[in-house]
Amino acid sequence: KFEFNPKDGIDNPALSLAEDTDGEGVGEPRFYLLSKDSTETFGFCLHEELGCQGHVIRQVELGGLAQRRGLQDGDRLLQVNGHFVDHMDHRMVVQKIKASGNQVLLTVLDGGSYEAAKALGRDLSHMLPADIRPRLCHITRDKSGFGFSVSGPEGVKGTFQLSVRQDGPAERAGVPPGSWLLELNGASVRSYSHAQLARKVRGPGAGGWGSRASNVTEHPAFPIQLKQSGNKVTLLVASSAVEEFYRLRGLKITAALADTSWLPFKVRELHMVKGPAGYGFLLKEDDCISGAIGQFLWDVDVGLPAELAGMKEGDRLLAVNGESIEGLDHQQTVLRIRARDDQVTLLVIDPAGDEFYQSVGFGDPVWSHP
Numbered sequence: 001k002f003e004f005n006p007k008d009g010i011d012n013p014a015l016s017l018a019e020d021t022d023g024e025g026v027g028e029p030r031f032y033l034l035s036k037d038s039t040e041t042f043g044f045c046l047h048e049e050l051g052c053q054g055h056v057i058r059q060v061e062l063g064g065l066a067q068r069r070g071l072q073d074g075d076r077l078l079q080v081n082g083h084f085v086d087h088m089d090h091r092m093v094v095q096k097i098k099a100s101g102n103q104v105l106l107t108v109l110d111g112g113s114y115e116a117a118k119a120l121g122r123d124l125s126h127m128l129p130a131d132i133r134p135r136l137c138h139i140t141r142d143k144s145g146f147g148f149s150v151s152g153p154e155g156v157k158g159t160f161q162l163s164v165r166q167d168g169p170a171e172r173a174g175v176p177p178g179s180w181l182l183e184l185n186g187a188s189v190r191s192y193s194h195a196q197l198a199r200k201v202r203g204p205g206a207g208g209w210g211s212r213a214s215n216v217t218e219h220p221a222f223p224i225q226l227k228q229s230g231n232k233v234t235l236l237v238a239s240s241a242v243e244e245f246y247r248l249r250g251l252k253i254t255a256a257l258a259d260t261s262w263l264p265f266k267v268r269e270l271h272m273v274k275g276p277a278g279y280g281f282l283l284k285e286d287d288c289i290s291g292a293i294g295q296f297l298w299d300v301d302v303g304l305p306a307e308l309a310g311m312k313e314g315d316r317l318l319a320v321n322g323e324s325i326e327g328l329d330h331q332q333t334v335l336r337i338r339a340r341d342d343q344v345t346l347l348v349i350d351p352a353g354d355e356f357y358q359s360v361g362f363g364d365p366v367w368s369h370p
Contacts, residue, residue: 026113026116026117026120026122027109027110027112027113028127029078029079029107029108029109029127029128030070030075030107030108030109030110031105031106031107031132031249031251032066032069032070032071032105032106032107032108033069033103033104033105033251033252034065034066034069034103034104034105034106035102035103036065036102036103037102038102040065041061041064041065042064042065042066042097042104043060043061043064043065043066043067043068043071044057044058044059044060044061044064044066044067044071045057045058045059046058046077046090046093046094046097048090053076053114053115053118054076054077054086054114054118055076055077055085055086055090055093056074056075056076056077056111057071057072057073057074057075057076057077057108058073058074059073060072060073071106071108072110074110074111075108075109075110075111076108076109076110076111076114077093077106077107077108078107078108078109078124078127078128079105079106079107079128080093080096080097080100080104080105080106080107081096081100081104081105081133081256081257082105082107082131082132082133082257082259083096084124084125084128086124086125091322091323092322092323095319095322095323095324098324098326098327099324099326100256101256103254103256103257104256105251105257107128109124109127129241129245131239131241131242131259132242132245132246133242133257133258133259134182134236134237134238134242134253134255134257134258134259135174135175135176135179135236135237135238135258135259135262136234136235136236136255136258136259136260136262136263136360137170137173137174137175137234137235137237137262137263138173138232138233138234138262138263138264138265138356139169139170139173139175139232139233139234139235140169140173140231140232141169141231141232141233142168142169144165144168145168145169146168146169146170146233147164147165147168147169147170147171147172148162148163148164148165148168148170148175149162149163150162150163150181150194150197151163151194152194152197153194154194154195155193156193156194157190157191157192157193158188158189158190158191158192159180159194160180160181160189160194160197161178161179161180161181162175162177162178162179162180162181162235162237163177163178164176164177164178164179173262174261174262175235175237176237176239178239178240179237179238179239179240179243180237180238180239180240180243181235181236181237182235182236182237182238182253183235183236183255183360184233184234184235184236185233185234185359185360186234186255186359186360234356234359234360236253236254236255236258236360238253255360263356265349265352265353265356265357266349266353267318267347267348267349267353268310268315268347268348268349268350269345269346269347270306270309270310270311270345270346270347270348271309271343271344271345272305272306272308272309272343272344272345272346273305273342273343274305274341274342274343274344275304275305277301277304278304279304279305279306279344280300280301280303280304280305280306280307281297281298281299281300281301281304281306281311282297282298282299283295283296283297283298283317283330283333283334283337284296284297284298285329285330288316288354288358289354289355289358290358293329294316294317295316295317295325295328295330295333296314296315296316296317297311297312297313297314297315297316297317297346297348298313298314299313300312300313311346311348312350314350314351315348315349315350315351316348316349316350316351316354317333317346317347317348318347318348318349319346319347320333320336320337320339320344320345320346320347321336321339321340321344321345322345322347323336
């Protein structure tokens with residue numbers, strides 16, 4: 001029998017609800033949130049092995065982050081940040097983990113259970129919760145407001161539930177009715193009381209957040225000021241089911257784990273076949289908004305493959321032929337683009353989208369596209 005201890009959940013955030021739910025040797029998936037700093041590694045390797053199905057956890061470092069959290073040699077990786085990856089190309093899965101930056105949510109199944117499930121012909125995706133991802137929602141107000149209001153118990157900090165007006169801006173932006181507010185414009189609301197939040201977001205008219213934002217910024221202790229958002233606001237929200245999933249496992253919900261499919265800012269995939277005059281663009285190295293070094297696309301020639309594929313001046317390059325360029329310098333990126341003689345596929349994002357993802361703490365949006 002398992003009894004939940006919140007402290008154990010935080011210190012070792014991987015809870016298995018049962019070892020064998022059906023008597024056939026198939027256990028339950030386990031969930032691990034690994035958070036490191038820039039000088040650390042996650043402390044394991046992911047292998048593809050001859051005669052062994054799946055993406056295999058190997059070389060779990062003694063005393064490393066993965067071992068401290070509970071990952072075991074031979075575990076099979078099923079999900080990365082809520083994305084099912086068992087069916088994906090191995091290199092793509094490795095890149096997906098790398099693109100997560102310093103935090104990644106992994107779902108694994110022990111090796112014996114994985115092999116037993118495969119032998120039984122089970123669809124492993126059916127063993128997993130349907131949706132364990134919070135949502136990032138970008139809302140543009142209309143004449144009646146943002147289309148949602150906030151409620152929460154008096155005297156309790158950081159607990160805010162959203163009521164969403166039917167067919168209003170919030171609902172159209174993907175905010176689930178009854179969801180919980182976690183972040184506003186990239187900043188956590190955990191430390192704020194309901195009174196503080198109300199003073200900042202409640203305008204003089206109906207609809208909670210639906211009024212003149214410039215009139216609700218007087219309280220100096222509350223750093224989130226809607227007048228800086230103008231007519232737009234970005235929320236990190238979790239449905240009741242998603243909130244419960246993370247809470248029971250002692251896992252912290254962050255923007256890096258979010259479903260971004262509702263956002264208006266999309267990465268774009270450009271497939272180009274080289275013409276007689278080349279692709280028709282220049283690659284230049286420059287500083288990113290985050291302060292890191294990035295590769296940017298400029299001097300897009302009219303009528304050549306780059307423009308015809310949809311490339312825009314100032315796009316930042318994220319990946320080449322399905323592989324992230326994170327960590328590559330300019331020359332290495334050029335070589336990656338030239339690796340195939342006559343064609344290339346680039347993943348890019350425009351400056352507005354790049355700035356948005358950085359502002360909400362999402363980091364590199366390589367894997368935000370479907």
